[in-house]
Amino acid sequence: MSDREPLPRLRGGTLDGSQFDTAEHDGSVLVVNVWGSWCPPCRAEAPGLRRVWDESRADGVQFVGLNVRDTDAAAIAFERRYRITYPSITTEESGEALLALRTMLPPNAIPSTLVVDRDGNVAARVIGRTTYRTLRALVDDVLESANGAAKSKEAVDVRSDAG
Structure with a gap:
């Protein structure tokens, strides 16, 4: 990615x-995570995602998951197991959202994570499993730029940093 692209609705x-x-979250930093309960890297990254959510929501950061190729029962069990409290769009309804993201995410890139700035533009993209450290740094960078620090128009593109 180079210039920041607007996140589709x-x-x-x-x-x-x-x-x-x-x-409904215009003006907020938004983290979008594509996941499935059947996905081992999704299970591995879930505790880090939850931790960043818990630490950053007081700063106005919103998270949303896009659950894919799953049953609602399996997805709900996953969320319970990993104590995920942010909303996730169901598999049944996430297809339209994934289609809207087709220029930003490869179709089979599960998991993937986007960090969207307060202007609604994708500031960072992680293809593959993310870690707490990586996601926390990306969210902090976007929050800092929203608080008056120099704002780059370049988006950050991260390939999975986790084994």
């Missing part, structure tokens, strides 16, 4: 029965 029903719409 993502919306759909969530695993807890509510609705999620990125338009």
Whole structure:
């Protein structure tokens, strides 16, 4: 990725029965994670994602998961096991969201994570499993740039840093 691209609008029903719409989070830093309960790297990264969510939501950071190729029962069990409390759009509804992201994410890049700045542009993309350290640094960089630090128009592209 080079210049920051705007995140397409993502919306759909969530695993807890509510609705999620990125338009309701305009002006927030947003982390979008594509995952499936059947995916070993997704299981490995879940504790780090939860930790960054727990630490950053007081700073106005919102997370949303896009659950893919899963049953709702398996996805809900995954969220319970890893104590994930941020919303995830269901497999049934995530197809449209994934289609909207087709220019930003390879179709089979599971897991993948996007960090979106307060202007709604993708500031960072991680293809493959992320770690707490990597995601925390990316979120902190976006928060700092939103708080008046020099703002780069370049997006960060990270290939999985985890084995």
